[in-house]
Amino acid sequence: MHGKTALVTGSTAGIGRETARRLALMGADVILVGRNPERARAAAGELSREAAGRVVALTADLSDMAGQRRLAEQVTERYDRLDVLVNNAGGMNAERRLTRDGVEATFAVNVLAPYALTCLLLPLLRAAGKARVVNLTGGMPDGTIDPGNLQGEKKYLGWTFAHYNQAKTALMAMSHRFASRLEDGEVTVNVAYPGHAYTPGNQATPMRAFPYLYRPAAPLIRLLGPLLLSDMGKASHSSVHLASSPEMEGVTGVYVNARACRAAWPSGALDTQAQQAVWSECERLSGLDPDRDRPVRS
Numbered sequence: 194m195h196g197k198t199a200l201v202t203g204s205t206a207g208i209g210r211e212t213a214r215r216l217a218l219m220g221a222d223v224i225l226v227g228r229n230p231e232r233a234r235a236a237a238g239e240l241s242r243e244a245a246g247r248v249v250a251l252t253a254d255l256s257d258m259a260g261q262r263r264l265a266e267q268v269t270e271r272y273d274r275l276d277v278l279v280n281n282a283g284g285m286n287a288e289r290r291l292t293r294d295g296v297e298a299t300f301a302v303n304v305l306a307p308y309a310l311t312c313l314l315l316p317l318l319r320a321a322g323k324a325r326v327v328n329l330t331g332g333m334p335d336g337t338i339d340p341g342n343l344q345g346e347k348k349y350l351g352w353t354f355a356h357y358n359q360a361k362t363a364l365m366a367m368s369h370r371f372a373s374r375l376e377d378g379e380v381t382v383n384v385a386y387p388g389h390a391y392t393p394g395n396q397a398t399p400m401r402a403f404p405y406l407y408r409p410a411a412p413l414i415r416l417l418g419p420l421l422l423s424d425m426g427k428a429s430h431s432s433v434h435l436a437s438s439p440e441m442e443g444v445t446g447v448y449v450n451a452r453a454c455r456a457a458w459p460s461g462a463l464d465t466q467a468q469q470a471v472w473s474e475c476e477r478l479s480g481l482d483p484d485r486d487r488p489v490r491s
């Protein structure tokens with residue numbers, strides 16, 4: 194990875210931090226991104242001491258368009274190419290909540306932000322010659338997508354994996370469509386499943402996010418977390434593989450499991466009507482169109 198620049202969102206902690214660390218250890222220049230400037234600077238400082246590549250910290254809240262655009266502007270000001278974009282930031286919300294743009298927060302961070310960042314950074318990715326976009330899925334993204342309920346407008350179940358599952362399936366649908374839109378192979382788009390890991394995000398899952406039946410067992414589940422769940426090394430395996438492995442050079446539209454083996458896409462993510470609905474929602478909300486590399490509205 195020497196001579197390459199990789200941006201990893203959500204890299205102040207958890208799987209993203211370990212992904213950034215491993216790419217930096219391979220020699221890549223790494224851009225860390227988190228919401229909190231102190232956490233981002235501290236993480237970059239720690240990784241810089243360990244790694245061969247340069248590690249810099251940028252701060253952005255990716256839940257709204259202003260944050261997504263500000264991040265893309267900062268990157269574009271400092272770099273003239275980007276070899277790897279890992280859209281790792283994500284998570285679930287126990288209650289339906291709207292972002293400053295009025296978008297449901299789980300959809301905004303898990304689906305819209307990866308779409309918008311990929312569109313906004315496409316000129317830099319194209320400038321790299323052969324660039325890779327890696328999107329992280331999660332939960333159990335094997336369900337269906339309800340095109341009329343993408344933002345939980347009709348029904349929102351914040352319980353572990355419920356609305357989050359749909360958002361991650363929607364992310365996969367969007368990624369699959371993105372890969373086919375960029376089929377010239379200059380920029381590849383693939384999806385990584387990290388497995389279940391003992392991350393700060395997972396540890397902070399509130400009791401109300403557990404279905405009623407599981408709540409009595411929640412303290413035990415939390416206690417056994419470090420034994421039952423993957424460590425960061427394991428959980429970052431799939432995203433690091435897609436971001437750096439020579440065997441993934443030029444390969445696009447692939448979904449890999451936690452062992453970084455190719456897996457079948459969930460049927461919900463391949464449903465053409467659902468894909469179109471997710472794509473149109475991303476286009477409408479962001480005002481961005483990857484075919485033109487520029488905003489469709491100012």
Ligand SMILES: NC(=O)c1ccc[n+]([C@@H]2O[C@H](COP(=O)([O-])OP(=O)(O)OC[C@H]3O[C@@H](n4cnc5c(N)ncnc54)[C@H](OP(=O)(O)O)[C@@H]3O)[C@@H](O)[C@H]2O)c1
Binds near residue numbers: 281391
């Ligand atoms: N953990 C698991 O078991 C698991 C399983 C399957 C899939 N995943 C997926 O893997 C990815 C990483 O999960 P994780 O558990 O490692 O996450 P985590 O522990 O919750 O860490 C989240 C990271 O994302 C950043 N972040 C969160 N919201 C953000 C926002 N709005 N804007 C910018 N940065 C934001 C946080 O930075 P600051 O707090 O410093 O801002 C932090 O660096 C997510 O996409 C998740 O859905 C996780």
